[in-house]
Each structure stands twice: as C-alpha cells, then as structure tokens.
Amino acid sequence: MKFSTQKPKKKLHMVSLGCTKNLVDSEVMLGRLSDYELTDDTQNADVIIVNTCGFIDSAKQESINTILNLHEDRKKESVLVMAGCLSERYKEELQSELPEIDVFTGVGDYDKIDLLVNEKRSKFTNEVFLASENNERVITGSSYHAYVKLSEGCNQACSFCAIPSFKGKLHSRTLQSLVKEVKHLVSKGFIDFSFVSQDSSSYLRDMEEKNGLELLIEEVEKIEGIKTARILYLYPSTTTVSLIDKIADSKIFVNYFDMPLQHISQNMLKIMKRGKGVEKLNELMNHMKSKPNSFVRTTFIAGHPGEKEEEFEELCKYVEEFNFDRANVFSYSDEEGTTATLRADKIAQELIDERAEILGEIIAQTTQISLENEIGKTFEVYIDGESDEHEYLLSARKTIWAPNIDGEIYINDNESEQELKFGQVYTVKVTELAGDKLLATVIKL
Template sequence: MKFTTQNPDKSLHLVSLGCTKNLVDSEVMLGKLKDYTLTDDTSNADVIIVNTCGFIDSAKEESINTILNLHDERKEESVLVMAGCLSERYKEDLQKELPEIDVFTGVGDYDRIDELVNAKRSNFTNDVFLANDTNDRVITGSNYHAYVKLSEGCNQACSFCAIPSFKGKLHSRTLESLEKEVKSLISQGFTDFSFVSQDSSSFLRDLGEKDGLEQLVSCVEKIEGIKTARILYLYPSTTTLSLIDKIADSNVFVNYFDMPLQHITPSMLKIMKRGKGVEKLIELMDHMKSKPNSFVRTTFIAGHPGETQEDFEALAKYIEEYKFDRANVFSYSDEEGTTASKSDAKVEQEIIDERADILGEIIAQTTQESLEKEIGQTFEVYVDGESDEHEYLLSARKTIWAPDIDGEIYINDNELVDEKGEQKQLEFGKIYTVKVTELIGDKLLATVIK
C-alpha cells in the first residue's frame, strides 16, 4: 500500500548517524516521506526517525542515547522509529529492551518506511536494501554535491569488523542503474559526486567483473554535466595499480585516494585478515602519492589483539614518514561475532588508549603539514555558503576534498570583479579559483581570483 499523508501539515524529524552510506539510506526515507514537512522541533514532530549506526561501541552508544533523548522530548501521539544498522544487528534484544520505540526496522525496508510509519508496524526484511535509480531521494546538506551508493554488503572477512554479519555479502548495482541515477541527479542541478560503498574497489566482482571501478570511471566520464567526482573506501586487496592510473588519467574523477589501511606490518595484516602483502600495499600507496595533486586519506586501528610494541612502533614510523593528507585512528574495541573478539592476545585498554593518542598526535602533525603546503597555492574550490565562524566569511571546499571530512576554507570576500570590471556576488555551489593567503589553526584563508 502506498502511503500518502492526509494532512500535509504533518512534520518529520530525521537523524542520520554514522557513515555517508547511512546518509544515502536516510535520503531514500526522506523521499518516501516527502509529504511530511521537515522540522528541527522534536517536541512537536509527528514522526521521528533515527537511522542508527552499529559499527563500533561509541557509535552504538550515540545511537541509543540519541533515540532515548528524542523519546524524552517528543509529544505523546508521535511515532518514534529506530532504523538502520544497530536496529538490524540487535533486533531481538532492542525490541525487548526499548518499549519506548513504536517502529523497529533494519537495513532492508528503507523504501517501505512510509508503509511502516502509517501502519505503526515493525518489520525486518531478510534482504538488504540496495539503492536503485527509481528511488526518489531527497538530497540533504548541499545544492550541488550528492553521494551515490555503488553496492551493499561486503565479501571481506576482516577480523575486527561485524558489518558483513548484518549487511550480508556484496551486492553491486548495475552500471546502467548508476548511470541513470547520476543523470537524474544532474538534471536536478547536482555537479559533484562521491561514490561510496562498504568496499568500493570490489564493485561488480559479485557479477563476475574484476575491473568494475574502472568501468564506472569510463561510464561516468561520458555523462555530460559532471564537474568533479571521487571514490571513497577502497580496499587494499581489490585495488590495483591500473585503477589508480585510471582515476589519475580521468578528466572528471579527482586524484582522491581513500584507502583504510588499518595497519602496515606483515604479522598484523595477517591477524587482521587484510589480504595484501606489505610490499604490494606500500607499492599501491606510493603509486597513489606519485600522482599529480594527489590527496591520500586512510584509517588505522590501535591496539588490535596481537599488536606488539614492535608492530605499533613500525606503524607509527610509517604514518610519520608517509605523511598522509588526512587520517583517522580508532581504538580497538571488541565486536560480537568477530574473530578478533575471541582472541587470547588482547591488548590492555590503557595501552590501546596510549597508542591511539600517540598515533593521533602524529596524524595531527601530518595533517597540519598538508595544510601548510597549501599556503600561497592557487586552486579551485566549491563555495558552500556563509561560514559558522563569521557572517563576512564564506565557507568553501577544495574541489578534490570530500565534503565534511577533509576541511574547510574561509573566503574573506563574497564578491568578484568580472572581466567587464563589474562586482558580482559569489554563487553558492559554484567553482571559483582562489589563492590561499594564510593558515589559522586548521583553517585555510583564501581570496577569490576568478
């Protein structure tokens, strides 16, 4: 049954937690509930949805706290919905322990959320929902950038990760489906795209194609109207030198290389089941770095079971020497059902935290060095809008950077003199060439040139 609101004045408050892949699913739900008016007033919203994250302990805690706080604030007759990964992963326990929730749903019913809300009914479909070109998504947060999900699920068996247990095996979308969605988004005015999935470099491998991402690059390049694109979440064992070359040779895809490494020593990569020899891994990373204007991002785990002091010191040395443009470090935490959680070689929590702090300090320094290299440079940016810092400062993002995670550039003027000598207001969502004048803290300051 198709649900449409009888009262167009009904309001919806949606919170999307976790990764950008969750955000795409949240945007699908917004599309199915587009007859509702979006509101920030949680005390008067008719429907409240929390799309939860179940990846690590801190994310689980945030999901539970968010939904309980919203329950405390909501009006009596509202509908409170818990959706997403955490809900899927612990569906039996949560339904017993959280009577406050009106509707539980997992990762398979995003495109049926209107029916579930209307019927005030919980449901967990066995199949994981796979985004497609027919979903009427409501893109949030930008008038020019959109995330596009390549696939769902993951075939990897990393020792520390529980995602395959509730997201299932890899299910790739077809190139035709992706092409249709991108063209639809372009027709709505979107020009910058980030392609995402749990394991993007395995795209189409479940359909018998080993060069799926290279095919994607070729396909997307032929679509008119795209200004820039990037791929997030490459996996070491399914990333090739030819893929890196394909991205670097593209006139649409920027030289953005995002590969979570997690570690760098042979023993730890074997324990973590990361499936790539150190020599090959370093070859890949060096190849990325060799590309013109490349930007390399990664993540690491500190204190995984079996990590010796020697392993840790080797990792710290590699991070210091490679000088990643951006990186994140996570403290290891046990995840139910994973091989790491059953290990007898656990590292003490105090040592885990100490190692994470040390790596965090190194990463902060290399990030700062990456930003300092930008001083005096001229490059293109997207102007997003007014900054939160000051009404006279505009917020911008280097075109190669991914939204929200790689930084913000302040522009201290909102007008530009064109070729005719006329003053013109800068348009949000458009590309401008800027010159960086200084770095204050972790923010670059720049002036528009053209």
C-alpha cells in the same frame, strides 16, 4: 472570509548517524516521506526517525543515547522509529529492552518506511536494501553534491569487522542503474559526486567483473554536466595500479585516494586478515602519492589483539614518514561475531587508548603539514555558503576534498568582479592558515 481546507503538513525529524552510506538510505526514507515537512523541532515532530550505526562501541552508544534523548523530548502522539544497522544487528534485544520505540526496522525496508510509519508496524526483511535509480531521494546538506551508493555488503573477512554479519555478502548495483541515477541527479542540478560502499574497489566482482570501477569511470565521464567526482573506501586487495592510473587520467574523477589501511606491520595485517602484504601496500600507496595533486586519506586501528609494541612503533614511523593528507585512528573494540574477539592476546583498554592518542597526535601533525603546503597555492573550490564563524566569511571546500571530512576553507576576500554564488566553482589563492582553517581570496582569472 475564506478558510483553508488544506490540512497542515505533518512534521518529520530525521537523524542519520554513522557513515555516508547510511545517509543515502536516510535520503531514500525522506523521499518516501516527502509529504512530511522536515523540522528540527523534535518536540513538535509527528514522526522521528533515527537511522542508527552499529559499527563500533562508541557509535552504538551514540545511537542508543540519541534515540532515548529524542524519546524524552517528543510529544505524546508522535511515532518514534529506530532504523538501520544497530537495529538490524540487535533486533531481538532492542525490541525487548526499548519499549519506548514504536517502530523497529533494519537495513532491508528503507523503501517501505512510509507504510511502517502509517501502520506503526515493525518489519525486518531478510535482504539488505540497495538504493536504485527508481528510489526518489531527497538529497540533504547540499544543492550541488550527492553521494551515490555502488553496492551493499562485503566479501572481505577482516578480523575486527562485523559488517558482513548483518549486511551480508557483496551485492553490486548494475552499471546501467548507477548511470541512470547519476544522469537524473545531474538533471536536477548536481555537479559533484562521491561514490561510496563498504568496499568500493570490489564493485561488480559479484557479477564476475574485476574492473568494475574502471568501467564506472568510463561511463560517468560520458555524462555531460558533471564537474567533479571521487571514490571513497578502496580496499587494498582489490585496488590495482591500473585503477589508480584510470582515476589519475580522468578529467572528471579527482585524484582522491581513500584507502583504509588499518595497519602496516606484516604480522598485524595477517592477524587482521587484510589480504595483500606490505610490499603490495607500499606499491599502491606510493603510486597514489606520485600522481599530480593527489590527496591520500586512510584509517588505522590502534590496539588490535596481538599488536606488539614494536609493531605499533612501526606503524607510527610509517604514518610520520608517509605524510598522509588526512587520516583517522580508531581504538580497537571487541565486536560480537568477529574473530578478533576470540583471541587470547587482547590488549588492556588503557594501553589501547594510549596508543590511539599517540597515533592521533602524529596524524594531527601530518594533517597540519598538508594544510600548510596549501599556503600560496591557487586552486578551485566549491563555495557552500556563509561560514558558522562569521557572516563575512564564506565557507568553501577544495574541489578534490570530500564534503564534511577533509576540511573547510574560509573565503575572506573577492578580487574578481563577479558576484559569488553558492554551489558554484571559483578559483582561489590561499593566503594563510588560521588554526586548521585555510583563508583564501577569490581571484580574477
């Protein structure tokens, strides 16, 4: 009888909270820990890592609750790691208040996670880690789509945002580094890309290049094998009409325009320190909307200090009239170290929540209109796999949409003679809208 001399693989459970930029860093950590077997069984995991979010109150609370719940369930000899933004932002307090955690690390040491886990050692490097083409990532959640991080940090000074306080100033990757990474991912079968950062339209401005994204578009278009790409998180004061035109003229980059506005009142934009005035914003937004098959997404903050009732009403009217394809609303929350926390004209929490709810209802209506407008249309989708709803329904995403945030299409019929494969593009015709899900048929071309 032969006995295996191989040791069983150690098991790793990873939780990535917050934004897609965090997800890229989590994928770098997975790459460093590729000797481990990934598991959803937290009770049998040898290492548990939570990549935390420190953006707003609700995200902070989710991070703390997640890590404490995982501690309750884990086996005695496992290693519990708290990494990322929240850990960086409150490193002293968390290390003194959470003895349950074995390893603390922030936003500077994702590429050293294997050493920290092996040595059960905490570490906070002063410099923010920025993924490069040399970091072998384990792409999660998709066989064909990958996020690519353009830069870290931010040079903006928004009144409500604490990100620059723990992520620092803008630090862009070189164009050469990005191109190398994208080429490498294409060689592994990835055909759809989302480029992300805190402020994507400022890419390369720290290297004295004002049109960084336009240069990126030109270089990415030269790479063979890419089907689609999109850019997330444009910033109003660094987005130009020229950039919008460049995206619209591209054969690779879809007409996806994601620009968080936060408000539309001239006075509120000034209070929020959001750069360009209303006239410039309207010009940009209308230009985006004028492009064929454009998809416009944004976010707003309700109840920021100083927001008068008439300014909130102005915002509601604007959202109703513009008809965004997708939007999000956040309730304002005080963030330590921001200028908004120092203002005397704070709004009662009850009124903040009420305004967020009102704006949320308007956004739900405009999203519904956007979805209803798709009925009867023919377009391309990526098929991701079987839907959670039913084994006979396939889950798909319009090629212009960003993964996980813009919606899901159910494929319930196939008129083509081909066998449908996951991770590939098919042309569909939308037949109806059921709730917030479009139903579509794959058609024969």
